[in-house]
Amino acid sequence: MRIRRQLVLPALVMVAGFGAFASAQTKKPAAKKAAATRVRVFFVEPKNGATVTSPVHMKFGSQGIEISPVPPGDLTKAQVRPGKAHYHVGIDQVCLPPGKTIVKGTPSWVHFGDGKDVFDSQLTPGKHKLALQLGDDLHDTMPGACSVITVNVK
Helix, strand or coil: CHHHHHHHHHHHHHHHHHHHHHHHHHHHHHHHHHHCCCCEEEEEECCCCCEECCCEEEEEEEECCEECCCCCCCCCHHHCCCCEEEEEEEECCCCCCCCCECCCCCCCEEECCCCCCEEEECCCCEEEEEEEEEECCCCEEEEEEEEEEEEEEC
16 A cells, blocks of 8 residues: 555656646647748828828827837937837839838938827828837837828818
């Protein structure tokens, strides 16, 4: 009887250990799947093809990345925070290629280095192309992180 009791404890430890191991194995694919999430940026408002009035109210959204204000000061490439970005809106612009710096003060691009996701802009009547593009802490564009819509301003 004493031998059976001595075998029960190690057997229970092995069963619990196997359960933890199996649980960890099932979680790995989910973690890989989350890491492989594609970065996406989009206009919540207005919708593509919408007829709007000026000022045009815009709301932005994204997936697969954290939107964050740019840290203060002059940053270097080594200080760029991976997995973090901020929005830029190009008025009557197309998507810029990956790695292109969106120069601050360029009249056709509005920077949201403060991390905001809403914007109201006065636009003249007629059709306008709006490009929403993510930039890293150095305002360098990110691969695949751009969306373009067209709106008609009354």
